[in-house]
Amino acid sequence: MSAIRRLGGFRFWSLIPFVVVAAVFGIYPFLRVVQMAFGHVSVRGGGMTFEWRGLENFHRALEDDLFHHSLAISGIFVVATTVISLVLGTALAILTDRATKMQNVARNVLVWPAIIAPVVVSVVWVLILNPQIGVLNQALSTLGLPEQGWLGDGVGAMAAIIAVDVWHWTPIVYLLIYSALKGIDSEVLEAASVDGANRSQTTRHVVIPMLLPAIAAAAVLRVVMGVKAFDEMYLLTRGGPGDSTTIISLLIRGIVFDEVDLGYGSAVSLVTIGIVLVMAVLIFAVRPILRRRA
Amino acid sequence: MKRTSWSSETLLVISMIIIAVPVIWLVITSFNAPREIISRGFEFSMSNYVRLFEGDSAIGAQIGNSLIIAVSTTVFTMAIAALAGYSLSSLGWSRTTTGILLGISALIQLIPPMTLVPGLYVVLQQFGILNSLPGLIILNVLFNLPFATLMLKVYFDALPDSIREAGLVDGASEQRVFWSLVLPLVKPGLAAVGIYVLIMAWNEFLMGLTMTTGGDQAPITVGIASLVQPQAITYGPMAALGSLTVVPIIILAIIANKQIVAGLTGGAVKG
Structure with a gap:
């Protein structure tokens, strides 16, 4: 007892x-x-x-063009960064698996960006993208090409923060896919080659289908990370020029700390949480259906 | 024996260059003389590093803060997560209790931290720990705890029940079984999760930015951010401080690569 x-x-x-x-x-x-x-x-x-004040803040959120614009910008950011990092991460994992000489070095170096502080990633990219001192414009002028403003116009700034996010977080996708790849039974691959499949056929028809669950998991993870994004965009663009890169976290920070409007900031936060939860529920609802098809 | 695929090797080398060159460029810039940075030349100089610590600079204090925050966060997170992970894994909690606690963990992982910031701000103010190290440590623990607990629970789940039962039969208390018998068996898990939490806390920026005024109570990430200004001529010091922050982490990554990979893949999936 x-x-x-x-x-x-x-x-x-x-x-x-x-x-x-x-x-x-x-x-x-x-x-x-x-x-x-x-x-x-x-x-x-x-x-x-x-x-x-009752529902006043929520009415305001419904009519706030900047909030809707910000949701749209976040949507573009999430979709672009997820798709690009999935493609690159999967490709790098397959390349590493095929390589012999570079395999160990690659497994080490390709992980670096994921452990570097987001703030330092921003510093690195300021030094690359800055029009005056940046290494990118130095390279362009060496090649005799016109120098660019990079973060200066809306589309360029958006492309830049997407590129930076992809550089920063593709390693996570890479690691997930690579460890799934190591888990594939080598007998399956031998069977494919005995059946006369060459390497690219094996990759396309055997390896990638077997990686789909890992790719799906990585996709969910990257969507969540994309919705959370803040640090690099805050430092590289502050949401600008204009509001062209004001992803949702930047918008909330502005409302709470620049406009000192905690009520409205909370309402926007709550609506955002609601959207995230609906997305999560949808993903959980869709998953079994996809699994049955596969 | 696998034959060498030169196209794969080449593409990998190119990828590694794309990853490594920006980091190396950061370190090179940090040793460049300020006027040479502007005029796109190079002249070795330590002046960027010297400038960081000149006068009444808060940088020294901020580096200290980040060390304190990272180490304390890791210690508290690991202690709380190991206890909770073991408790949920082995001490016979009902499915409902486990489900609710894991559900809350998942939600904390899922929602953008910025959406909690208004609430965290007023709560920290209420407790009088706004703009203080204890406040930042608690928030770092909060955001690392869910995944650390889930990860460690998985490690505890993998151990057979007979270990705990054997200890209890031999007359050891539950605490003693946990501390002397079970915990040593999950050391690899503790190392992987611990290093991951350490890196996360060292890198943390959002809470440092919103919960401090940016002075000598702020972490070093906020100190770096204050140097990142579009028009200012602080590129040199910015690169120097960036290098100081990142080089220890890269060295850690090379030494503890296995643990970091385990932490990142586990942390990513559980997160």
Whole structure:
């Protein structure tokens, strides 16, 4: 009996720190976001006053062109970065698997960007993209080509933050696909080659179909990362020029800290969380259907 | 014996160049004299590094802050996650309890941290830990805890129940079984998750930016960000500080490559 009582003791306190952190610093702040979304919060001299305003913030969000623009920009950003990094990451994984001499070095170097601080990634790309000192314009002028503004116009800035994100996070896709690739039974590949398939046929008809579950997992992960993105875009473009790269996290930061409007910022946050959850539910609903087809 | 595919090797080398050259360029720029950076020449100089720590610069304090935040976050996260992961894995919690806690973990991983920032800001202010290291440590723990717990739970799940039962039969307490018997068996998992959390906390920027005023309570990532200004002539110091931040991480990546790969792939899938 004493063993059971002892178990009860350790059983509970082993879980308590986790529950306390999640409740006090996860759930409680979330509830404060919900509360503030229904009112106007004014900050005066360190104190905060809350005034109930009902659905006012949500009505404003419905009519806010900048919010809708920001959702669209985020959508483009998420789709572009996910697709490009999936293609490149899968290709790199297959190349590494085929290589003999470069395999070990590649497995090491190709991971670097994923562990570099996003802030430093921004610094690296400022040094590359800057029109005056950037290495990209230096290369262009050496080749006798006209120098570019890069982050100066809307389309260029958007292309640049997509390129930077792909450079930064393709390694994650690469690692996931490469470890799935290592898990493929070599007998399957031998069977394919015995049947007369050459290497590109084997890759296309045997390897890639077997990698699909890993590719799907990587796709979900990259979508989540894309929705969360903030650091590099904040430092490289601040959402500009104009609002051409104002992805959703940049918009919320601006509302909360530049306009000091915690009520509206909370409402926009809440709507964003809602959209993310609907997307998550859809993905979970679609997954079994895809699996049955495969 | 696999034959060498020269096209694969070549494409890989090109990819590695695309990855490594920007990082090497950063380090080269950091050793270039400021006027040579502007005029696109090169002259070896340490002046960018010297300038970082001149006068009443907060950089030194910020590097210290980041070290404290990264180490404390790792220690607290690993302690809390190991206990919770083991508890959920082996101590007979109901499916409902496990489901709710893992569900909350998944949600914290899923939603953009920025959407919680308004709430976190007022809560930290309420507790009087806004613009302080304890506040930043707690938030780093919060955002690393879900995946660390899920990862370690998977490692604990892989151990047979008979280990714990044998310990209990021999008269050891539950705490002792956990500490002396089970924990040593998941050392590889602890190393992989721990290094991953350490890197995440060292790299963290968003909470440092929004929960501090950017002075000597801020982490080094915020210090770097304050140098990244479109028009300012701070390229040299910016590159120097970037190099100081990134070189330790690259060295860690080369030494502990196996653990980092395990942490990244696990962290990615669980995240």
